[in-house]
Amino acid sequence: MTQPTPYRVLARKYRPQRFDQLIGQDAVVRTLANAIASGRLSHAWLLTGVRGVGKTTTARLIAKALNCIGPDGQGGPTIAPCDVCEPCRAIAEGRFIDVLEMDAASNTGVDKMRELLDGVPYGAVSARFKIYVVDEVHMLSTSSFNALLKTLEEPPAHVKFIFATTEVGKLPVTILSRCQRFDLRRIPADKLAAHYAHVCAAEEVAAEPEALALIARAAEGSARDGLSLLDQAIAHGGGAVSAAAVQDMLGMADRGRVRALLGDVLAGDAGKVLAGMAALNDLGADPAGVLKEMLDLVHATARVAAGAGADGGRAHEEQTAIAAWAAGLGAGALHRLWQLLLKGYGEVQAAPLPLEAAEMALLRMVHAAGMPDPGALLRQLEGGEGAAPARATGPRDAAPGRAAASVAALPHAADPAPGIDAPRDFAGLVALFEERREAGLALSLHDSVRPVRYAPPLLELEAAGELPRDFAARLTRCLDAWTGARWTVAFAAAGGAPSLREREDAARAAVLAEPTVAALIAAFPGAELIDYGTDEAEPQEMRA
Numbered sequence: 001m002t003q004p005t006p007y008r009v010l011a012r013k014y015r016p017q018r019f020d021q022l023i024g025q026d027a028v029v030r031t032l033a034n035a036i037a038s039g040r041l042s043h044a045w046l047l048t049g050v051r052g053v054g055k056t057t058t059a060r061l062i063a064k065a066l067n068c069i070g071p072d073g074q075g076g077p078t079i080a081p082c083d084v085c086e087p088c089r090a091i092a093e094g095r096f097i098d099v100l101e102m103d104a105a106s107n108t109g110v111d112k113m114r115e116l117l118d119g120v121p122y123g124a125v126s127a128r129f130k131i132y133v134v135d136e137v138h139m140l141s142t143s144s145f146n147a148l149l150k151t152l153e154e155p156p157a158h159v160k161f162i163f164a165t166t167e168v169g170k171l172p173v174t175i176l177s178r179c180q181r182f183d184l185r186r187i188p189a190d191k192l193a194a195h196y197a198h199v200c201a202a203e204e205v206a207a208e209p210e211a212l213a214l215i216a217r218a219a220e221g222s223a224r225d226g227l228s229l230l231d232q233a234i235a236h237g238g239g240a241v242s243a244a245a246v247q248d249m250l251g252m253a254d255r256g257r258v259r260a261l262l263g264d265v266l267a268g269d270a271g272k273v274l275a276g277m278a279a280l281n282d283l284g285a286d287p288a289g290v291l292k293e294m295l296d297l298v299h300a301t302a303r304v305a306a307g308a309g310a311d312g313g314r315a316h317e318e319q320t321a322i323a324a325w326a327a328g329l330g331a332g333a334l335h336r337l338w339q340l341l342l343k344g345y346g347e348v349q350a351a352p353l354p355l356e357a358a359e360m361a362l363l364r365m366v367h368a369a370g371m372p373d374p375g376a377l378l379r380q381l382e383g384g385e386g387a388a389p390a391r392a393t394g395p396r397d398a399a400p401g402r403a404a405a406s407v408a409a410l411p412h413a414a415d416p417a418p419g420i421d422a423p424r425d426f427a428g429l430v431a432l433f434e435e436r437r438e439a440g441l442a443l444s445l446h447d448s449v450r451p452v453r454y455a456p457p458l459l460e461l462e463a464a465g466e467l468p469r470d471f472a473a474r475l476t477r478c479l480d481a482w483t484g485a486r487w488t489v490a491f492a493a494a495g496g497a498p499s500l501r502e503r504e505d506a507a508r509a510a511v512l513a514e515p516t517v518a519a520l521i522a523a524f525p526g527a528e529l530i531d532y533g534t535d536e537a538e539p540q541e542m543r544a
Helices: 026-039 055-067 087-093 110-117 142-155 187-201 209-219 223-236 244-252 257-267 268-284 287-305 317-326 331-350 354-369 374-382 426-435 439-447 472-484 500-511 515-523
Strands: 042-047 099-103 130-135 158-167 181-182 448-457 458-461 488-491
Touching: 026 055, 026 158, 026 181, 042 055, 055 087, 055 099, 055 130, 055 158, 087 181, 099 110, 110 142, 142 515, 187 209, 209 223, 223 244, 257 268, 257 317, 257 458, 268 287, 268 354, 287 317, 287 331, 287 354, 331 354, 426 439, 426 448, 426 500, 439 472, 439 500, 472 488, 500 515
Parallel strands: 042 158, 042 181, 099 130, 130 158, 458 488
Antiparallel strands: 448 458
């Protein structure tokens, strides 16, 4: 009874057998073709790139190219191996004795490397070159790299090394400097989708273009990952590949519903946003996946707005929506939307209740969508548009007999008497207590006293709040010790200038009362004044 032929997965069945079948690696192929044509063959190549872009496949193709003898047995190294001669067929089938492959991930020790290198001095059995292919070479131990180093520096003429790695940064510089390096790029999604369409045609499988585009984007530049997903999609769809089936298989949200959700966010309709998110959740969509899809849409919109052009792998309806958003949204709005989505995505991933976190993130974006553009608002204010709010009053205006809120000056400070190493003003005195780590006294001086007279070694104060019972004694003791003079600390019933805390509060109120600042606070509900400059500062700076 004839045994049925075992099934070969698509990733193995459609592995490239010629350089012209490599997808998206034109620069590598061109360099190798020129090197082979001119006879400038390196003794060691290093192939780098993410998983599934063709590193091991390229290594085998190089082995075929160097050892091909042509159909008549008289050929030399060529960029287009014949696939007919015995070396080509044996290498393709993995049984060629002069091409030795080693997986460094499972053979990290120096003994394995020494065993491999023992055969280097001996010539090839039946080929032009003896070729050593070391996959995931970054996994080798330090001792293994040291054992390889001398051989790699001066190998026999009949030996070639081909290394492959996904983490080139882990290789010693001494190894990198002895290899020709080729960086295999991520394969663009449109090229992957076209390749998967060719595979589906060869397999006689009906596939929707949108489904293949979804698989290509999910592959993230890896041809092998995409073929594995395509294999799974064919099985999932019972021999056909549809966009709905792929979305269900990958746990992706319906793209049309996500587009509608993003449109509701931009329209500022909180009710529709919550209803749309609930509908997606009912359909089994992952909240983090929904925000990830929205991030993809915002990124595509920003690219179109920047003039990069539309992604041909997207559905027509999606391209239309992206073009409309790109025309209607400014760069600032798109960047703010991206940052809010990115922050929300991180919160959803870390939240114990992902759906609730996603809803809060979306509501935050709805609120931001209704806010005016800061640049446009500033231009309006500079142009005199809009009424300025009434000037605010300071915190001391409510106190009878006090002056209106303004940044009142501290009392004149007399120069310290000769021989006294004291700060020149009261603010400097408070700073001295902070530097000497007398936090309690510094806080009382800052918040709870009003300076009447500062003439070292005399300090006259007015109490503006509750002070410790031993405040004056402690103050005097510290000043005596730090300045080398005997100080007098006296208290007056009135006449003091505003305390440092009152000055800061008054300055803050003055900044908030500025028409431009007040208008910004009114236009952006919930905004807070974080920092501001003072009149003494050279350029004033305010961040809100």
